[in-house]
Amino acid sequence: MKQATIKLNDGQEFIIKNSMNTIMIFEEISGKNITEIKSTKDYLQWLYATLVGCNEDTFKYTWKEFINIIDENPHIAIEFNAFNRTPELIQPKAEKKSKKKTGKPINSSELYAIAVKMGVQPQYFLHKMEMYELKAIIELYESDYKENWNKERIIAHSIYQSQSSKALKYTDVLAFPWDEDDVEISKAINPAERERLKQYVLDMQAKMNASNNSVTSIDR
Numbered sequence: 591m592k593q594a595t596i597k598l599n600d601g602q603e604f605i606i607k608n609s610m611n612t613i614m615i616f617e618e619i620s621g622k623n624i625t626e627i628k629s630t631k632d633y634l635q636w637l638y639a640t641l642v643g644c645n646e647d648t649f650k651y652t653w654k655e656f657i658n659i660i661d662e663n664p665h666i667a668i669e670f671n672a673f674n675r676t677p678e679l680i681q682p683k684a685e686k687k688s689k690k691k692t693g694k695p696i697n698s699s700e701l702y703a704i705a706v707k708m709g710v711q712p713q714y715f716l717h718k719m720e721m722y723e724l725k726a727i728i729e730l731y732e733s734d735y736k737e738n739w740n741k742e743r744i745i746a747h748s749i750y751q752s753q754s755s756k757a758l759k760y761t762d763v764l765a766f767p768w769d770e771d772d773v774e775i776s777k778a779i780n781p782a783e784r785e786r787l788k789q790y791v792l793d794m795q796a797k798m799n800a801s802n803n804s805v806t807s808i809d810r
Contacts, residue, residue, distance in 0.1 A: 591718055593644070594673050596666045598659065605644045606673060610724070611716040612636075612643035614698040619653075623697055634660065637670045704731050736768055 593607035613624050616639035620632060627633055638656050641649045651659065660667060701724065705715045708727050715724075747763045761769055 591720060594669070596669050598663050598666065602648075604641055604649055606637075606640050606670060607644055608640070608674070608721070609643065609717050610698060610701065610719055612640045614702070614716070615639035615643045617698050633671075634667070637667060640670070701728070704728060707731075736766075739766060 591607055591609065593605055595603050595605055597603045616622075616624060616636050619639055620635045622632065624636070627636060634657070638653060641651075641656070702712075702715060705719070705724065705727055706712060708731055710719070710727065743760055743764045743766075747758060747760050750763050751758050
């Protein structure tokens, strides 16, 4: 993970690097998502969170003391800004923007939960994980999430379609936020998988019918 060192006028040196630990500290201090940094105060809170998170044993200053340090060492804010403008830290632009308005950005605690669920060790997530690694994990998580829900919808669609004379679309059964994507839902699962799911539905319906007949016999 890329890092740099900033030096105060009194000779003290502190490490700066972007990690999920520093992002979580920023969100706790500011109450904002890291993508919502706009004001000077937001930016200074990010710098403060970075110094605290990267120098736990040496940077023991309060927020008010930190502001005084900035007044005496304005160059560290400039150096921090330059550090965050390096190509390695600029997140790539999305290839395709959704037509819908996006909701509230996901926060670091939610990212932590997803990463751990996907098998990432907590300490690696907090102190070593690169942003491109996190991006790949989130994309995999979203892909698995959508695939699982699409499978459930196909099963539900098969059940509803068997009881209806009208041709139903998958979105008639259940609509998802990602349905506006260009890829047709009917093509999201290959034919072999679709046939397997259909057979699964038929087997499930047979078991349900057998169970209902058994209950009827007992009642009689």
